[in-house]
Amino acid sequence: MTQPDREQVLSALNAIKDPVSGAGLSDAGLVRGLVLSPDRVGFMLEVPRDQVNLYGPVRAEAERMLAGLPGIKKAQVVLTAETEAPVQAPKAAKLSPQAVDQNRPKAPVASSRPAHVKRVIVVGSGKGGVGKSTIALSLALALKGLGFRVGLLDADIYGPSAPLMLGVTTPPAFGPEKMMIPPQAFGLKVNSVGFLVDADQAMIWRGPMASQALNQLLTQTLWGTEAEPLDVLVVDMPPGTGDVQLTLTQKTMIDGAVVVSTPQEMALIDARRAITLFEKTSVKILGIVENMAWLENPVSGEAIYVFGRDGAKALAKNLNVPFLGDVPLDPALRKGSDEAQPLVALEPDGDVAVRFKMIAQAVMTQLE
Numbered sequence: 276m277t278q279p280d281r282e283q284v285l286s287a288l289n290a291i292k293d294p295v296s297g298a299g300l301s302d303a304g305l306v307r308g309l310v311l312s313p314d315r316v317g318f319m320l321e322v323p324r325d326q327v328n329l330y331g332p333v334r335a336e337a338e339r340m341l342a343g344l345p346g347i348k349k350a351q352v353v354l355t356a357e358t359e360a361p362v363q364a365p366k367a368a369k370l371s372p373q374a375v376d377q378n379r380p381k382a383p384v385a386s387s388r389p390a391h392v393k394r395v396i397v398v399g400s401g402k403g404g405v406g407k408s409t410i411a412l413s414l415a416l417a418l419k420g421l422g423f424r425v426g427l428l429d430a431d432i433y434g435p436s437a438p439l440m441l442g443v444t445t446p447p448a449f450g451p452e453k454m455m456i457p458p459q460a461f462g463l464k465v466n467s468v469g470f471l472v473d474a475d476q477a478m479i480w481r482g483p484m485a486s487q488a489l490n491q492l493l494t495q496t497l498w499g500t501e502a503e504p505l506d507v508l509v510v511d512m513p514p515g516t517g518d519v520q521l522t523l524t525q526k527t528m529i530d531g532a533v534v535v536s537t538p539q540e541m542a543l544i545d546a547r548r549a550i551t552l553f554e555k556t557s558v559k560i561l562g563i564v565e566n567m568a569w570l571e572n573p574v575s576g577e578a579i580y581v582f583g584r585d586g587a588k589a590l591a592k593n594l595n596v597p598f599l600g601d602v603p604l605d606p607a608l609r610k611g612s613d614e615a616q617p618l619v620a621l622e623p624d625g626d627v628a629v630r631f632k633m634i635a636q637a638v639m640t641q642l643e
């Protein structure tokens with residue numbers, strides 16, 4: 276079934292009135308960053324913080340109306356001023372002396388939690404190279420764009436990439452009580468296993484050493500303070516489902532996991548494995564993101580399904596976990612990462628950034 280084009284969506288949105296000006300939503304200039312992808316449509320409704328209550332029903336009505344349009348299966352409207360995170364008492368950080376011992380089986384009871392961090396979410400993938408780090412960074416930036424205080428922990432011992440993607444070359448300084456003071460880039464507090472050791476060295480770490488290093492990065496970084504706690508810490512996990520990943524999920528209080536996959540069969544098999552790992556360690560699955568979902572033909576604008584179509588979406592349905600959104604294969608996204616100019620920060624109203632804001636919003640909804 277053919278889906279409506281931008282003009283048709285904008286005109287349909289005018290049927291819903293802005294409660295303040297009385298004009299249609301599009302005419303009132305409230306529709307920002309409209310994105311259309313196969314079966315899906317979404318946009319951002321940006322309103323002043325003190326008028327958010329007024330626009331909750333408008334958002335719901337817009338979603339309902341868009342979802343009813345021909346060829347649209349899912350509609351998502353993000354109300355960007357509505358995302359203040361509830362305050363949660365921070366727990367004290369402590370390093371468990373048993374943190375390095377992986378030799379005997381343990382009950383999956385999480386113990387460590389970074390101090391002054393309200394929520395920890397991990398971004399994982401069963402398979403390497405599916406864009407997990409790109410999604411973790413972009414999600415962190417999108418959460419920042421929604422008004423949260425955000426940190427990014429690059430825990431990918433096999434290929435730490437956050438320093439390169441963000442252009443951060445200075446490792447964290449050490450503050451009181453040997454706490455690491457994370458460098459900041461694009462409004463994010465960042466720490467990476469890449470700051471601590473040479474990448475080649477990290478790769479040959481034995482499981483317990485890697486686990487201990489990750490635990491230190493988590494709990495001995497000054498992510499927040501009592502006065503200014505971090506709202507969300509995004510952890511870019513190492514790919515796969517080995518001992519290091521298992522220990523990280525067992526030892527750390529994690530509020531939820533985002534699983535990244537391409538639509539390709541091989542990636543999906545591994546994504547399923549990652550989901551099983553999280554389920555076994557009682558980590559809530561926030562949902563699946565489909566990366567490299569399609570490539571837009573620059574001449575015709577037609578979608579080319581390089582890695583197959585809707586595989587991750589189908590997996591989410593199959594496993595009964597939320598589907599958080601899809602991201603196209605976009606050369607600008609790759610270029611931005613390579614040049615330390617992340618696309619989501621550089622073009623916050625662009626199509627890719629808006630997609631990530633919607634994913635970020637869906638993540639926060641799952642966390643509530």
Ligand SMILES: Nc1ncnc2c1ncn2[C@@H]1O[C@H](COP(=O)(O)OP(=O)(O)OP(=O)(O)O)[C@@H](O)[C@H]1O
Nearest residue numbers: 403404405406407408409514603604605608609612
């Ligand atoms: N949607 C996308 N569009 C274009 N390029 C992308 C996209 N997602 C990721 N890439 C590029 O693909 C490559 C691999 O991505 P990334 O490093 O994020 O994957 P990863 O799953 O974290 O890999 P690893 O397992 O090696 O850590 C990078 O060059 C990245 O810029």
